[in-house]
Amino acid sequence: MNSTWTVALAAALLLQGCAAAVPGYSPPTAKSAKYRENLPKGGGFDDAGHYALTEQEAGLNCKQLTGAVTLKIIQIRQAIGRAPPSAIAAMAQETARPLLGGSSYGSNLARDLKRDRARLVALNGALASKGCGTFDLDAELKPGNTERPKPIRNSAKKG
Numbered sequence: 001m002n003s004t005w006t007v008a009l010a011a012a013l014l015l016q017g018c019a020a021a022v023p024g025y026s027p028p029t030a031k032s033a034k035y036r037e038n039l040p041k042g043g044g045f046d047d048a049g050h051y052a053l054t055e056q057e058a059g060l061n062c063k064q065l066t067g068a069v070t071l072k073i074i075q076i077r078q079a080i081g082r083a084p085p086s087a088i089a090a091m092a093q094e095t096a097r098p099l100l101g102g103s104s105y106g107s108n109l110a111r112d113l114k115r116d117r118a119r120l121v122a123l124n125g126a127l128a129s130k131g132c133g134t135f136d137l138d139a140e141l142k143p144g145n146t147e148r149p150k151p152i153r154n155s156a157k158k159g
Contacts, residue, residue, distance in 0.1 A: 049114065051122040062132035065123060066151055072120045073140045073149040076113065080143070084109040117141075127151070 026032075043054030060068065085093075090107040097104055105112055120137060127134045133151030140149050 045115065045118065049118055051115070051118040053122055053126055057123065058126065060126070062127065062130055065127050065130070065132060069120060069123045069127065069135055069151075070149045072116060072123065073135065073137075076116050076120065076141060077145070079109065079113055079116070080141075082109065 040054035040056050043052045043057065045051055057065075057068070085107060093102075093107040094104060096102075117137075124134050124137060133153045135149060135151050139145070
């Protein structure tokens with residue numbers, strides 16, 4: 001009888017240890033709380049595929065917005081020339097995402113380009129609303145264009 005209780009106690013302790021070691025869980029720390037506070041708020045895509053700026057993006061100045069648009073143009077140019085992922089790779093990513101977490105970005109090149117273009121249009125619109133120089137997106141994203149993206153100066157802006 002004594003050995004039965006010992007085995008039961010040992011099994012209970014082992015199960016408790018397993019329950020405490022849930023994969024992917026880590027208790028909140030001061031650093032993780034600070035990280036969560038700094039995550040972008042608001043914004044994102046609506047059902048029609050239009051992008052609304054996050055609070056952080058809306059607070060950027062002309063120089064920062066111009067840099068963000070320039071980078072996004074270069075990224076889209078590079079993505080346009082990239083071969084789409086194989087059907088097997090895309091299916092594996094879509095299957096694993098709900099189980100392991102992560103993003104679906106990269107599994108569907110056409111969808112990613114459409115979303116990137118919508119974000120680019122929103123950022124360019126923010127440049128215009130702040131009186132900054134904007135970009136001719138059609139010219140900048142024209143196939144074969146390798147020039148450094150340049151904003152068109154806004155004549156209404158002072159200085």
